Amino acid sequence: MRKGLLISGYHSISQASWSDFIVNQVADISWSIIALPPRYFSWRMRGNPLSIGQLAPKHLDQNYDVLLATSSIDLATVQSIYPALRQTPSILYFHDNQFAYPASNNPQSVVDWQITAIYSAIRADKLVFNSQYNQDSFLSGVKKLLKKMPDLVPKQLAITLQQKATVLAVPIQKQTIGKKPTPEKNQKLRIVWNHRWEWDKSPELLESIINKLQKHSENFELIITGQQFRTVPVSFKRIQLQSKLISHCQFVEDKNQYQQMLTTCDVVLSTAIHEFQGIAVLEAVEAGCVPLLPNRLSYPEMFEANYLYLGEGSL
Numbered sequence: 001m002r003k004g005l006l007i008s009g010y011h012s013i014s015q016a017s018w019s020d021f022i023v024n025q026v027a028d029i030s031w032s033i034i035a036l037p038p039r040y041f042s043w044r045m046r047g048n049p050l051s052i053g054q055l056a057p058k059h060l061d062q063n064y065d066v067l068l069a070t071s072s073i074d075l076a077t078v079q080s081i082y083p084a085l086r087q088t089p090s091i092l093y094f095h096d097n098q099f100a101y102p103a104s105n106n107p108q109s110v111v112d113w114q115i116t117a118i119y120s121a122i123r124a125d126k127l128v129f130n131s132q133y134n135q136d137s138f139l140s141g142v143k144k145l146l147k148k149m150p151d152l153v154p155k156q157l158a159i160t161l162q163q164k165a166t167v168l169a170v171p172i173q174k175q176t177i178g179k180k181p182t183p184e185k186n187q188k189l190r191i192v193w194n195h196r197w198e199w200d201k202s203p204e205l206l207e208s209i210i211n212k213l214q215k216h217s218e219n220f221e222l223i224i225t226g227q228q229f230r231t232v233p234v235s236f237k238r239i240q241l242q243s244k245l246i247s248h249c250q251f252v253e254d255k256n257q258y259q260q261m262l263t264t265c266d267v268v269l270s271t272a273i274h275e276f277q278g279i280a281v282l283e284a285v286e287a288g289c290v291p292l293l294p295n296r297l298s299y300p301e302m303f304e305a306n307y308l309y310l311g312e313g314s315l
Contacts, residue, residue: 002065004029005085009048009072011035012196013227014279015095018170022068029066032059039230045098045113049077064088070095075120092124094134095170096276099141105199105274114145118157127165130277131298135167172282175259191292192223192265192284200274201226203235209271214245223265224249225258226280262287270294278302 006022008015016035023031034056036044044051053060060082067085069075071094079085098113107113117138121127129135139158146153154160195201206224213220222245224236240249252258262268268284268291275297282302285291293299295308 002029003062004031004066004068005059005062005064005088006031006033007048007052007067007069007073007078008033008035009070010038010041010044012038014170015070017279018093018095021171021173032056032062032064034059042107042109045072045109046074046116048072049074049081052078053082060084066091068093069120069124071097071117071120073120074116076116076123077119079123090124091126091128092120094127094129094138094276097129097134097138097141099145100134100137100274100276102200102273111145114141118142118145121161122157125164127161129165129167130169132167132301133298134276135162135165139165169277170279172279172286175263175287188219188221189267190221190223190265191267191269192225192262192289193269193271194223194262194280194284195226195270195272197226197228197232197236199233200272202271202273203233203239205271206269207235207239209269210239210245218245220245222246223261225252225261227251259283259287262289265289267292270299272297275299 004026006019008019011019019033019035023033034052036048036051036055061084063084065088067079067088067090069078069090069092071092073092075090075092079088079090098110098117101107101110129138139162142158142161146155146157193206197203210222213222224239224246225248228251239246248261252261262284265284265287266289268281268289270278270281270291270293272278272294273296277298278293281291281293281299291303291307293303293308295305295310299308
């Protein structure tokens with residue numbers, strides 16, 4: 001049997017779901033996995049070649065038939081400093097990319113991360129993106145960044161990278177919990193917002209929507225869920241305190257319980273300003289929810305216009 005090494009640079013729920021699918025479905029390869037914990041993002045972005053050596057050194061001195069790494073991994077450095085991996089065919093999987101940050105939220109070190117991503121993309125034999133939006137924003141970002149450089153840049157690099165790129169979305173598994181329950185008479189419309197509790201999911205817009213609904217109708221019930229990290233945006237703290245419409249406002253760790261909850265909801269709402277596929281939304285749609293999504297990011301390539309709202313400066 002062939003051997004593969006999978007390196008996940010920031011092993012959050014969505015990346016764990018992706019890697020589990022790879023290991024289970026690509027069964028003709030015996031996989032070894034190195035998964036870096038989802039914390040200290042800046043250190044993960046720059047320190048991952050050193051960190052994987054500390055976390056799983058035994059995996060780095062073996063010969064493999066394929067190396068599959070997420071795009072937060074500094075692949076060029078990893079394949080340079082670990083001799084056994086230098087000739088291993090490599091695939092760089094773009095769960096996200098560092099060129100699509102909203103302009104108002106660009107980290108100070110973003111250019112450094114972008115250059116590293118370019119080196120990794122050059123080093124990889126194949127580039128795989130989870131949406132067309134992800135691929136397009138990466139390649140256009142490469143072009144824009146290189147245009148800012150003073151001299152001696154490869155003008156055709158984006159074209160070269162595109163030639164070895166493909167789009168392959170993370171699959172959504174069929175629900176096994178059961179059918180959506182029949183709504184009761186006069187039942188409130190249940191809206192679920194199921195995203196990470198971070199700035200890029202626009203909690204301020206979510207808070208404004210909740211306030212608007214609360215003033216104009218009591219025929220709604222909101223379910224707020226999603227993974228939380230060390231720092232929680234202040235909007236979520238206000239949401240937890242002020243809204244009578246919210247019947248649930250916390251992370252559901254048990255996957256079966258989470259899926260069961262989704263089947264009781266009618267609408268899945270996204271307010272994201274930074275997203276590359278939208279697995280949480282797709283899971284809710286699979287459970288029977290009608291999507292209500294911003295007309296941006298990857299959503300227009302997945303859903304028709306009547307499921308998308310403009311969301312530009314107006315509720």
